[in-house]
Amino acid sequence: MTAEKYFYLETFGCQMNVVDSERIVDMLLEIGYRQIESPEQAGLILVNTCSVRDKAERKVYGHLGRFKPLKEARPDLILGVGGCVAQQEGEKLLSGLPYLDLVFGTHNVHRLPEMVQQVEQSRKRCVATEFQDRDTRLMLFPNRSGRNTVTRFVTVMQGCDNFCSYCIVPHVRGREISRPAGEIVAEVEALADQGMKEVTLLGQNVNSYGLKGGGAESFSDLLRRVHDIENLERLRFTTSHPKDISDELIDCFRDLDKLCKHIHLPVQSGSSRTLKAMNRGYDREQYLDKVRRLREACPEIRLATDIIVGFPGETEEDFEQTLSLVEEVGYADAFLFLYSPRPGTAAAEFGETNTAGEKQARFDRLLKLQHNLSEQSWSADVGRELPILVEGESKAGQGQIFGRTTWNRIVNFDADSSLVGKIAKVRITRNFRNSQLGELIA
Numbered sequence: 001m002t003a004e005k006y007f008y009l010e011t012f013g014c015q016m017n018v019v020d021s022e023r024i025v026d027m028l029l030e031i032g033y034r035q036i037e038s039p040e041q042a043g044l045i046l047v048n049t050c051s052v053r054d055k056a057e058r059k060v061y062g063h064l065g066r067f068k069p070l071k072e073a074r075p076d077l078i079l080g081v082g083g084c085v086a087q088q089e090g091e092k093l094l095s096g097l098p099y100l101d102l103v104f105g106t107h108n109v110h111r112l113p114e115m116v117q118q119v120e121q122s123r124k125r126c127v128a129t130e131f132q133d134r135d136t137r138l139m140l141f142p143n144r145s146g147r148n149t150v151t152r153f154v155t156v157m158q159g160c161d162n163f164c165s166y167c168i169v170p171h172v173r174g175r176e177i178s179r180p181a182g183e184i185v186a187e188v189e190a191l192a193d194q195g196m197k198e199v200t201l202l203g204q205n206v207n208s209y210g211l212k213g214g215g216a217e218s219f220s221d222l223l224r225r226v227h228d229i230e231n232l233e234r235l236r237f238t239t240s241h242p243k244d245i246s247d248e249l250i251d252c253f254r255d256l257d258k259l260c261k262h263i264h265l266p267v268q269s270g271s272s273r274t275l276k277a278m279n280r281g282y283d284r285e286q287y288l289d290k291v292r293r294l295r296e297a298c299p300e301i302r303l304a305t306d307i308i309v310g311f312p313g314e315t316e317e318d319f320e321q322t323l324s325l326v327e328e329v330g331y332a333d334a335f336l337f338l339y340s341p342r343p344g345t346a347a348a349e350f351g352e353t354n355t356a357g358e359k360q361a362r363f364d365r366l367l368k369l370q371h372n373l374s375e376q377s378w379s380a381d382v383g384r385e386l387p388i389l390v391e392g393e394s395k396a397g398q399g400q401i402f403g404r405t406t407w408n409r410i411v412n413f414d415a416d417s418s419l420v421g422k423i424a425k426v427r428i429t430r431n432f433r434n435s436q437l438g439e440l441i442a
Helices: 015-030 054-073 084-089 091-096 109-122 134-139 169-173 181-193 219-227 247-255 272-277 284-297 316-329 356-379
Strands: 005-011 033-035 044-049 078-083 102-104 126-128 151-155 198-202 234-238 262-264 302-309 333-338 385-393 400-404 410-414 423-431 436-440
Touching: 005 015, 015 033, 015 044, 015 078, 015 109, 015 151, 015 198, 044 054, 044 084, 054 078, 078 084, 078 109, 084 091, 084 102, 084 169, 091 102, 091 126, 102 109, 109 126, 151 181, 181 198, 181 219, 198 219, 219 234, 219 247, 247 284, 272 284, 272 316, 284 316, 302 316, 302 356, 316 356, 333 356, 356 423, 385 410, 410 423
Parallel strands: 005 033, 005 044, 044 078, 078 102, 102 126, 151 198, 198 234, 262 302, 302 333, 410 436
Antiparallel strands: 385 400, 385 423, 400 410, 423 436
16 A cells, blocks of 8 residues: 655745645645645645745745754655745755755646656656746636635736836736636636635736736626625625726625625825835825725725835835825724835835834834724724624634634634534624634524
């Protein structure tokens, strides 16, 4: 009998990497591997990487170094790297890390089984980081089973054509392509038939879905088709580029009951001057106008955002405009980042104009403001009775289950696991930094 083979997988970065990792799991299961939670017992260790921030990239190298002693103790161990750092570095990773066996980029996830088997049979190290052509990419969109999950990401597009001056995504994910709408609808229908209750439509910029060919429908048209799928309870999407939000998409928040009242709308800066340097395609007033129209269409909508602090050329006045925009919008959540130059981007040539201390001081001021705004937003839920889509057993306490509100907030509460996959009415009793506590209403 063939001995059982085990793999260990770590994933860094965005939801696109999460989807890629789900594909990796499915493919490795097909060639006889089983997933385990301990790298010490694995015969194959994979790291799916992110390079959108310098800190994330350095973290990956640290993790790879952690596996070096395992490779030295067991030379037959296969160690591989995929994702955006793999796409960016390619052969450099193999030459710089002699204990590494394989490197696969963002367009070559489908080749992983072949590469693993090549290393198994010949011990020959390999790398695959070439970009695939459009027709090949359209055939390689992930189409997966439900795996008895309540929620699921479904990829609707890949790549990005925006070339924001700070962003490495177009360089490591390639140009933008949209998946045919009929294929997307068919996958969501199949997942809903298998028990999925909530789908998140995923892409680097879902708002530009269909604008560059590959799908005759607009993103708002696609949302309406997915909304009408039987057995589907909830619908979300991410990520949205503000410049491409149409009036028709805004109307979806008014018209579609299943569409959750939550949107992640990265602003990056509150200064029009900085936004122009970032090549974002909108200014402060245009962004605020879209926020206003979203709230007119759906008064209960809550917004989350991304903000970069310390972009080259950012002055104290520019930063003050970011503070005032954040306060005016009143984000429920914000993901804040210190600017770090990424190789190959336009902003990497701008040069730093703020010291590390100045950037950190601004970051701390913004973080304090956002913490207060988030506390106000989420504390307002205490005492309210909200519908919660139950996803599974909670990590917060024994006997608890968890689910999410329409605003994507995790709520833990005492109840039986028989509620998983159902919408329960829960009274919010307490608010924490990253979650809420509730009690089931009979």
